[in-house]
Amino acid sequence: MRRVASFATAFSAFCAVAVLTGCGSPAAAPATSSPPAPPATTATATATAPPSTATPPAVTAPAGWKTFTTSDGSLAFDYPDSWTIKDPAGQPAEGGAFVELVSDYGKTMATLRTNMVTGAECMEKFPFMMYDSEPVPALARGGATPRFVYEGRTNPASSDPSASLTLAYGLTAAPEPTGDTACPIFHFFTWPPSGAMFGGVYDPFDTTPGGPIHVDTPEVYMDTTEYKYVKQAITSLRPAGKP
Template identity: 30%
Template sequence: MRYRNTTLAAATLLVLSMSSCAGPPGNGGSSERASWSSYTTTDGALVFEYPADWTVQELPPAANDPAGGVSVQVNDAGGDAVARLDTGIIADLVCADPDEDVAYTEYDTEPMPELDSEQGTEQRFVYRSVAPSSPTRGDPIATYAVITEIGDRGECGLFDYFTFTKSSGGRFAGAYPAEEATEGQSYLDGAAAYENTAEFRDIKRMLVSLRDTR
């Protein structure tokens, strides 16, 4: 199975464990799909919508917060993992400026006022790329994620985390996979074109629908 995941320097993933129920589509998307389902984390703290023909798979919690957390993986209709949600993740939201030769591009963003944080931060959806992905790797990477707004855009590269409770936060994210690029198309050209696909619109709608139920 192709696994879309981002290798980032900051922390382990956290995924949300959920229970399913039918519900109306979430906001923040332009997908033409008629049928969406709703999932609530097993701790009842978060809920999000996703296409009815996709699946949510519970995973062992990746939490490093003593208070615990949940983890889930969202798979598309073909069984490919398109996003992962983890909660109970303690990640230091402090980052260094990228090297001067790092190219940061932001393709799409949307505020998420319904996702509250006990730390008083503002969250948003973002789809962006950085090249190279790290000082030791030359390959670029593009990720879509729910993040906490910290500093100037691009300042923290691809720090794909958001704050949630007073002690920790989470990560609801995935990456544009290199195999999606068409023949003769570079990874970054493919990442830029991906924004205009139905799959991206579904993924964005799903991530933007994440909200607090506390």
């Protein structure tokens, strides 16, 4: 596992991650101008995969939290009562959902989109940081269990300092990176009839009024209430109708 001790370089989220907040076409794979994503064999959604027979643990929402269910009745997640849901947040993929989870001070914390087309090749690898990783068994399909991850990538070869580091959190079906390098961040997971995404980007230089103060490193952000809330919301995602 690789970590960074400080955050002196500027932040930039390429489209494979920025699509979480509206970048790219709602029903298309990440833009081709973005850094390449992992191999399709590891993250391509499979509509025919049978659901897992394992019984996931029940999800318990904190007192006072609300539950949101997508308009098609397929997925649900919990969120703080002081946060809001923007539905729709844009033009969804045909038959899919496109919603944003917004904090009490107006920042988009995570975006949920379904019926997404996924699949691309990993053409280049970068030094990576993995700060948090936790399986989400409620979303297991065909024996594969998505993970919530909070991770980063650096691009030492970039001549643009503002594009040298990407940080994001969300659900992924990609294998956990090993060694010293990894494919670009690819926060998609298998969900019928194609694929879905639920996550957001972390910008330590965000100055939105009301946000956490004195947070300038990925490690420090993990200790904030904001991070703990958004992680719990994302990991609570489950088939609608289940506790």
